[in-house]
Amino acid sequence: MKLFNTYGRRKEKFAPSGKNIGFYTCGPTVYAPPHIGNYRTYVWEDVIRRYLECSGYRVKHIMNITDLDDIVLKEAKKKKTSWKALSQKYGKIFLKEKRMLGCLEAYKYPRASAHIGEMVKVAQKLLRKGYAYEDEKGDIYFDISKFSEYGRLSNFKPSKKAKKVSKQDYWQYDAGDFLLWRGCNNKYAEACWNTAIGVGTPAWNLECPAMSMKYLGEEFEIHMGGTDNVFSHHENEIAVAKCASGKKFVRYWMHVKHLLLNGKKMSKSKGNVIVLEDLLRKGYSAREVRAALLSVHYRRRMNFTFARMERIAKYVRSVESAIKIVKKAAQSSKYAESDAQIIGAIKMGKHALECFKYNMDNDFNAPHILHHCCNLICWAQERAKRKRLGKKSAQIVLRSVREINSVLNVLEI
Ligand SMILES: [Zn+2]
Ligand SMILES: [Zn+2]
Known part of the structure; x- marks a missing residue:
C-alpha cells in the first residue's frame, strides 16, 4: 500500500510497525454546523480508515472535538449563550450528520475542555525544557527558534526574528512564536481554569497534541486533517509533541484538499456555504452526498456544483435500481446457467476486486472504483433483464460489489 505523506511530500510505502494503527483526525470546532467542505475531509478519512481495516489492520481512531477555542467563545457571546451549551449543541449535530454520511464511529471523541490536565502537563514539559516561555500577561508561547525542524511539514523557513502570534490559526507570513496558553482575561473569564501553570485557557495548538498522545x-501512525491544517495547526502540533516527548510523534501525515463551492472558497461571512441540511432539503440522500464528496480524489481540489451533485445522485440511483434487479435474480432466478457462465461471473467479480485493491493501494484512488461496481452490476442487470442471469452468477456479482461497498459505503445493497 502506498500513500502520500505530506511530511516529505512524496508517495511512500505504508510500512507501519505492526497491525495496530493509531489514527488521529482533527475534528470540528463546534460553533456552527460543519459545512460540506468539512465533511469532505471526514468522509475521506472514513474511507481510508475502512480500507486499512479491510486490509487487515486494527485501527484505533481518535477524533477530537474542539469545544474550546476563540471562535466558540466569540460565537457564544454573540448568541448570548455559554460556550458549553453552544459547543454541546453543535457537537451533537456533527455526530448525527457524520453518522448519516455513513462514517464509522471513532473509538473516542475527546473534548478539549475535558483534557485540561493533560494539556497543562505538556505545557509544563515545554517550559521545563526551555521550548516555551511565559510573558508578562501570563500567556505562554512556544519559541520556534528552539526547534530546528520547525517548518518541515509545510516546507517553509520562518524568518530569524520571529514575533509572537496570539491568533490560534494563521498563515505562514504571520509565523512566529505561537500561543500555547492564554492567561485569564476579563473577556473570556467563563473559560478559565486554575492550574499549575496559572489561571487561563489552553490554545488549539496545545489541545490536539495533548489528546492524541x-x-x-x-x-503513532497516521494523522489526518484538511489541507488548511498543514500550516499553522499541524506544523505547531509537531513542534509541541516532539519537543515535549522527544519522540517521533506521527509517521504519516495526510491531508484532504479544499472543497470549493461554485469555484469559490466556502466562507460563512460571504454566505458562500452549503451545509448537509441544505442538500437533504433538496431531496438528495446523505449517501448520495457521500458519493459526491468521494467523486474527486482527496488530494485534488474539488469544485462542488449542483450539476455535479445531480449527476452523481442520478448515477447512484441507477446503480441501486440495477442492484435491486440483480438481488431478485440472486433469490429467484430460474435460469439454468452453465458452468462456463458461472466461471465467467467469477472472473468478472475477481477482476473488479483486483482493480479495487490495486487502486486503493495506490494512495486510495476511490473515485475510479465506483465505475467498476457500476460496470459489474450493469452487466448483471442486462443479463437479468433478458432472463439470462442465474442465481449463482447474481450472487457472485453481489458479493464483489458488497465487498467494495464496505469501503466506499455509497450504495444501498
Ligand atoms: Zn487538531
Ligand atoms: Zn479499473
Whole structure:
C-alpha cells in the first residue's frame, strides 16, 4: 500500500510497525454546523480508515472535538449563550450528520475542555525544557527558534526574528512564536481554569497534541486533517509533541484538499456555504452526498456544483435500481446457467476486486472504483433483464460489489 505523506511530500510505502494503527483526525470546532467542505475531509478519512481495516489492520481512531477555542467563545457571546451549551449543541449535530454520511464511529471523541490536565502537563514539559516561555500577561508561547525542524511539514523557513502570534490559526507570513496558553482575561473569564501553570485557557495548538498522545501514545501512525491544517495547526502540533516527548510523534501525515463551492472558497461571512441540511432539503440522500464528496480524489481540489451533485445522485440511483434487479435474480432466478457462465461471473467479480485493491493501494484512488461496481452490476442487470442471469452468477456479482461497498459505503445493497 502506498500513500502520500505530506511530511516529505512524496508517495511512500505504508510500512507501519505492526497491525495496530493509531489514527488521529482533527475534528470540528463546534460553533456552527460543519459545512460540506468539512465533511469532505471526514468522509475521506472514513474511507481510508475502512480500507486499512479491510486490509487487515486494527485501527484505533481518535477524533477530537474542539469545544474550546476563540471562535466558540466569540460565537457564544454573540448568541448570548455559554460556550458549553453552544459547543454541546453543535457537537451533537456533527455526530448525527457524520453518522448519516455513513462514517464509522471513532473509538473516542475527546473534548478539549475535558483534557485540561493533560494539556497543562505538556505545557509544563515545554517550559521545563526551555521550548516555551511565559510573558508578562501570563500567556505562554512556544519559541520556534528552539526547534530546528520547525517548518518541515509545510516546507517553509520562518524568518530569524520571529514575533509572537496570539491568533490560534494563521498563515505562514504571520509565523512566529505561537500561543500555547492564554492567561485569564476579563473577556473570556467563563473559560478559565486554575492550574499549575496559572489561571487561563489552553490554545488549539496545545489541545490536539495533548489528546492524541494521551490516547495513541507519543508515537503513532497516521494523522489526518484538511489541507488548511498543514500550516499553522499541524506544523505547531509537531513542534509541541516532539519537543515535549522527544519522540517521533506521527509517521504519516495526510491531508484532504479544499472543497470549493461554485469555484469559490466556502466562507460563512460571504454566505458562500452549503451545509448537509441544505442538500437533504433538496431531496438528495446523505449517501448520495457521500458519493459526491468521494467523486474527486482527496488530494485534488474539488469544485462542488449542483450539476455535479445531480449527476452523481442520478448515477447512484441507477446503480441501486440495477442492484435491486440483480438481488431478485440472486433469490429467484430460474435460469439454468452453465458452468462456463458461472466461471465467467467469477472472473468478472475477481477482476473488479483486483482493480479495487490495486487502486486503493495506490494512495486510495476511490473515485475510479465506483465505475467498476457500476460496470459489474450493469452487466448483471442486462443479463437479468433478458432472463439470462442465474442465481449463482447474481450472487457472485453481489458479493464483489458488497465487498467494495464496505469501503466506499455509497450504495444501498
Ligand atoms: Zn487538531
Ligand atoms: Zn479499473
